[in-house]
Amino acid sequence: MSQIIKVAVTGAGGRMGKEVVKMVLEDDTLQLVAAIDPSKSGQDAGTLAGAAPCGVSVTGDLELTLVESKPDVLVDFTTPHSVVANTQLAIKHKVRPVIGTTGFTPEQITELDELCKKQEIGGLIAPNFSIGGILMMKFAAQASKYFPDLEIIEYHGDQKLDAPSGTAVKTAEMISEVREEKRQGNPNEHETIEGSRGGYYNGFRIHSVRLPGVFAQQEVIFGGFGQTLKIRHDSYERAGYMPGVNLAVKKVMEYTGLIYGFEHFID
Known part of the structure; x- marks a missing residue:
């Protein structure tokens, strides 16, 4: 250049x-x-x-x-x-x-x-500039075509201001572009502690963990008949x-x- x-x-x-x-x-x-x-x-x-x-x-x-x-x-x-x-x-x-x-x-x-x-x-x-993080999001969107039942769990330090993270939101948006809305879980499900099932997005759930000592991780968990698939990315610095x-x-x-x-x- x-x-x-x-x-x-x-x-x-x-x-x-x-x-x-x-x-x-x-x-x-x-x-x-x-x-x-x-x-x-x-x-x-x-x-x-x-x-x-x-x-x-x-x-x-x-x-x-x-x-x-x-x-x-x-x-x-x-x-x-x-x-x-x-x-x-x-x-x-x-x-x-x-x-x-x-x-x-x-x-x-x-x-x-x-x-x-x-x-x-x-x-x-850009919610995430990590090459590995971007690949995680792309792979998750691809997998959701075959495993429409999923949940996102993201982990960050306790000083992060927003929840869910921008990466989790972007992942959810990319998944929703290729996955039709499907409300998961038992239709009679009841939270005995409010919020315990996480945030609702297009039929699936997003969970935000905030703890000292944590930097930035995210995993997308897919469930299917007799099997699960986990796609995870960890950032360390x-x-x-x-x-x-x-x-x-x-x-x-x-x-x-x-x-x-x-x-x-x-x-």
Whole structure:
């Protein structure tokens, strides 16, 4: 790739943001031009990420930074409370958003897609950037054609803000594209403790586990006559997501409109 892609990272002081900063600094085809995190303003972005100083100071005002640094891409790993406004600001200034933060509604995704098309830029919202995680979702959707009875169990640390996870929701959506709605279980089932059967989605259940010491895992369990099938993916560290983020930053330059789901970037 001959063109250097200028990248801004918001949430640069967070655990995922630091990994993104390091990934960008290690790729000669990418250039870190801005790092945004109000709580870390003034610090060198490279030093903050545990790398060598890079000469890019962390700032606190996203819009002002976008105007001054003129990035091609904004990578966002912040919080569900701020990500929609961050994405809107990026699109307003014709900066392509690559979003790893979850919490968007379908209506918001549609609105952001329209804004991207109006600005003639690409964008990506990806609940999961892990190659293995994407394959897990694809395999689960394929298996649901033959095993329509299933449940999803996802595990994350106790500080995660949303439940179910964006990955679980995306998995459920991909399954529902190929599986007709089928209400599972005993029709006379009764929960003696409310919520014990998990969240209801298109006939099956999603369970969210939140515990300290857990990073990110998900399994989809299928049941059939005389057999079960389990498809599981485990993530052990944040660096494992970076090859996917790297690919997304480069591929988003080729699109117009907002893409929902990293699986669209994988053949």
